[in-house]
Amino acid sequence: MDRYERTLALHRVLKNARYPVPIKRLMDELGCSRATLYRDIAFLRDALGAPIESDATGEGGLRYDEKEAERFELPGLWLNSDELHALLATHQLLDRSGNGVLASALAPLKSRIETLLSEQAGGKRWPVERVRVLGSGVRRRDEIAFRVVAGAVLERKRLGFDYLARSTNERTHRTVSPQRLTHYKDNWYLDAYDHDRDGLRSFSVDRIQHARVIDEAALDLPDAELDQHLASSYGIFSGAPKGWASIVFSAKAARWVADEHWHSKQEGRFLPDGRYQLKIPYSNAKELLMDVLRYGADAEITEPESLRQQARTLLQLAVSAYEKST
Incomplete structure (x- = not known):
């Protein structure tokens, strides 16, 4: 527990106590030492005005004053x-x-x-x-297809469907053993073992059509194998890492990027001139390139050279589109 969690827990114990609570019990409830407990008691009493009183019998217990306990509440917001x-x-x-x-x-x-x-x-x-919680980039989906997919995941049944790939706009038929349903960046994805392609794949649920449950048990893969394949590289369509990308952000962008979580295995450091270097394992470059290029001139991919060339090509195509429009 951090200090705020301990203070909230201490308040709840004392407020609900009908009799003085022994110090040892408070230490056990909060999972802290005697010295830490006394500091928390002092903070609750002196800084927050809690009506704490000691046991009159001299046995060392604590409670709230009966007359004040009912109306005392902690000030401010205590949710993290x-x-x-x-x-x-x-x-x-x-x-x-x-x-x-x-x-x-x-x-x-x-x-x-x-x-x-x-x-x-x-x-x-x-x-x-x-207080607002806003969605971003939510895509339309077929609710019937979603229910079929979710049902197959939960019932552990195989699933057949047509998949219209967004990248190629080509339609293929897939027979899969669904593994996990993932909600990522306000959209749903199906992680599944593709029997025809003999491998793990991720499918955007909004591109799944004509889904039907097959009355055959799904093949269950170990969680460790799923995590290794689906969570070891950057982005939703990760796969096993093919390499590490190194991106250098300007000193201005560094103030944002240094506080951002891009991947569980990311490595970051400030350079002597104030710029920030971020290293990330990746497999499919598409999503990583999209996220880097949104920083425009404030981000530069330095390694590997193949990824750097892809970024250069995308930027040149963007410039070309603007030149044609003029």
């Missing part, structure tokens, strides 16, 4: 960024469910989220509309 995002994203997703089959079943969950947010505001209404 991930917790707040999870609650608000879930709340907005429940709003988007409309009047579907889950609406009535999920209503208590939405109410519970609103209660949790209200508790953060000391019992007042929490203004959900003041």
Whole structure:
């Protein structure tokens, strides 16, 4: 636990306690040393004004003053960024469910989220509309196909479908053993073992057509093998790494890139002149190039040379398109 989590936990224990709570129990509840506990108690009492009182019997227990306990609440927001995002994203997703089959079943969950947010505001209404969770680049999909795909993943059945590849606009028929359904950058992808091609592939669900479940058990691959193939390189269509890309960002862009998470195995360092060098394992260059090129002149791929040439070609084609328009 960090300090804020311990303070929140300490507050909850003391607020709900009918009798003084022994120091040893508080140490066990918070998972901390006696010295850390006393620092947290001092912070809660002196900085936040908690009505903490010691056990009058001299046995070392702590509790809130009975008269003040009911009305004392911690000030400010005590959710961390991930917790707040999870609650608000879930709340907005429940709003988007409309009047579907889950609406009535999920209503208590939405109410519970609103209660949790209200508790953060000391019992007042929490203004959900003041915080936004925005989607970006959400693509249209066939909901019937999505249900079939999701059902096959959960039921562990093989799946047959037509796939219209976005890169080539070619239609192929696939027979796969679905492994995982992945939500990435606001879109859904199917990670599956392709029986015809004898390998793992990722499919954009919005490009799947005429999906049907095959009454045959799906081939299950070990999680370690899936992670090695699907999460070891950059981007959603990763595959086993073919190499490492080295990108150097200008000193201006470095202020953003140095704080960004691109990949679990990324390596980054500031250069003496203030620029920032980022190294990332990659397999399929397409997504990596798109993300690098959005930085324009503030990013330069330095290695490998083949990736650098691909970036140069894309930039030259872009310049050519602008020259033709004039």
